Amino acid sequence: MEWYTILLLVMGALLGMMMLGVPILFVLGAIDVVLVVFMWGRPGFFMFGSVPFGEINNFVLLAVPLFILVGELVVHSRINRDFFEMANAWVGGLPGGLAVTTQFMSTIFAAISGASTANTVIIGSVATEELLKRGYDKRLTAGCIVAGGSLGMLIPPSTLMIIYGVLNQVSIGHLFIGGVIPGIVISALFVTYILWVAIRHPERALPATGITWSIRWRSLWKVWAVLLLVAVMLGAIYTGLATPTEVGALGALTAMLIAISYRRLNWAMLRAALLNTVRTTGFILWVLVAALLFGRVLTALGVTQALTEHVANLPLPPWGILLLVNLLLLVLGALMDPAAIVAVTSPILVPIMTQLGYSPLWFGIVFMVNMELAFLTPPFGLNLFILKSIAPPQMGMDDIILGALPFMLLLLLGLGLVMVFPALTTWLPSTMG
């Protein structure tokens, strides 16, 4: 059998089984077994022993549970709610004010939470109700929340970037910093769109009324919790108090102390936050183990190398291949979970991009922006599902998808900007060496 036959069979089986609804871990695991047993043989068996312990015993991966826990604690201690009330008191009175508030909040909380799903929960559990209550258009509300939520994995910290960095040996610190400017640019695109809608169709985004200066001043004290959390996490990295991995622990501790000060910390709340974190961390890192095995086995069999050479030698300019790859990721993104896409495809795609002369750091950010779309694109759009599960019943799936549509186009525009202007990604990391 030639390498491409193997690859096609593997990809076919992967997609077919996954579409049926078989968990991705099981599909990848079965393929690992088939490849090792039938293609590599006895010497490959040890991979099943060495990869799980060898890869998960990695200090850098500690950031995954720690940052997920921070997000969980923020929701369970309702820090997000207080922040929203403050922001609304100050800018809610402007055209589209509440929606802009939501965007602003998404960007701030993206700097605390490690994942887009977590960010969507943080934003959605507060903003959905508030926006609908004040007469905001259902679709604008939905789009604004799912899109803002997706910033969670582009603005650091980012669990997906950690997975990408670990799989492809790219500096996680550089990836984190590389996501900052694209994250802000995309956030600015969202805000611009919201303002445009609010001005052209004032009935879709009514300004809040009845906000007095006394409400504004009184709301200010509520924001100390978020400011403290952001200050501790960014400050700890900046002053050298903690490494980027360790800072998740300081964030979790701070969030717990805030919850204590509000008298909101109790065993039931802590238990729920811990169990949710164990679940999310577990499924991400189990899939990572299976994917690392997959990548290492393909490397051992020479498939990755052969594919890299072939794709690099296609009669297409490098940017043509880059566009094709992005198209592939968009299609996969409509069907699969972003963590699984990064795990399965990046070990194959990154060598190709490197061979074509693209930097793996820059491609990582392109990949991440593309994956932001994956959180929104139906039929499998995680943020759509999350919003549906927390929104009131009058907001249907059709409202959510149609509401997300303009934001998907904006994300495509953002993706184009990141590809056309690599400096957006590479400038900040280059200043840190």
Add this chain to the structure above:
Amino acid sequence: MKQPATPLRLFGRLAALVERVNRLAGLGAGLILLGMVGMICREAIGRYFFDAPTDWVVELSGFLLVGIVFMGGGYILQEDAHLRVDIFYTRFTRRNRAIVDLIGYLMALPFLGFLEWQSALLAWRAFGYSERSMIMRWPVYLPELFVPLGVALLLLQMLIQIVRAIGALRERQGG
């Protein structure tokens, strides 16, 4: 009076036990995480404010992460939290869902079997050679045991789900 031990009742008791153990393992993983938050804060704060870094935090927290991930495996399956594409799955009938579940379990069993066998072997060799960790010179087989233990918990949970899925199939056939 004790109820007669029919196979069904026995299975029910066994399943309840396994699920209980897995819930406890999941909570245990959560508590380890909480401990890890404390350890890492101790390391960062001690190092920065008191010039008192530790030698044990980095090595121990890497080992404990293995515990958090693998000890939670059975619990994750119990909660049906493994990532899946559910475009069609949610629209399937109960029976078809049971079929897809069974396919998935059959695909996973050899994989989990290999993980169990080879990771147990890794720990066994480390034990045999008295392998020590790099910094603290702790026995390495102890953290390595998290993997075969966690995979075993997942396997047990899976066996129960398999029996249930088969039950769901037969139920429909009967009715």
Add this chain to the structure above:
Amino acid sequence: GGPLPAPFSGAQPVLAATTLKAQFFLPKGHPLSKHLEQIYADIEKATNGEVKIQSFYASELVPLRQALDGLSNGTLDILVGPGNYYSGKIALGDISIMPLNFKHYTDRARAFYNEGIGKILNKVYSKHGIEVVAPYNYFTGEVVIVRKGVSVNSLADLKGLKLRVAGGELVQLVKALGAEPVFIAPPELYTGLQRGTVDGAIFPSNDLVLLKLHEVSSTVLLPDYIFSGPMMHFFMFNKAAFDGLSAANRQAIEKVLHQAALQDDRNSEGQLVAPFQAKAEAAGVKYVTLSAADIAASKAATDAARNAYIKYNTEQGNGAEAHQILNILDRLTAR
């Protein structure tokens, strides 16, 4: 180990060729990896193409810490790397990176081949199904680097500093110098130095520039042999795979590697130390050599590290071999 299944061995399979899977821990573009690639090519040539080497970098096949097990098992046929990564299993290999291991670059091949360290190592490695066929000497020593804002000119200045180390005997050295060993992951070292999470690190002198740490460092403390003299990594083969080669091919490989070791002993200082030092100095890094008095005073600290070496090896039942090796090293260092 053994050959790959036919479909994967390339477009034009050469008859009777054996393909060996070789793993190195550094990434593909690293100068030390490129140098290794040349040695592999020499092996293919010397065996008339009968031995082919399928090379893997950045531990992309078996995870770094499990690679020695992978070699024992035959998942890998060749593992190139320092012995101290596998210290928990075979602490004898810690001489790869250890205080006062080698004073002169040319001591390495001499120790391995002429003084019998190769034979002593193999007495222990063979129990794990591994043969240390040759040293890999295209390496520098390790130095202390210190971040900007901290200045060191003497051993006394190291007292109380937080120094990043990887583990092993260097931990004892740092403690004996009155500094605090800190363990942070290598990817976090740059920001660690920049932000002052650590004050310095013990690090290979060429990687200082390759990882751009010179941008955030003020001083490099010499001489290197106090922290670790020129490193001696190993070409480790799966014993069954090596013994499975024809006698002629085994000899050809041994010869290529022996010549490479001698050549690397001569060249690595000039090629790996001087150019990188020039770059770092141009960026404002100061290179400070300890005074003779300080070098003499460092004896107590290096002794602590060497006692740990004896202790670890005694625990593994190889205390006698550890003593033999240290005696050889001392004899060479005294010259």
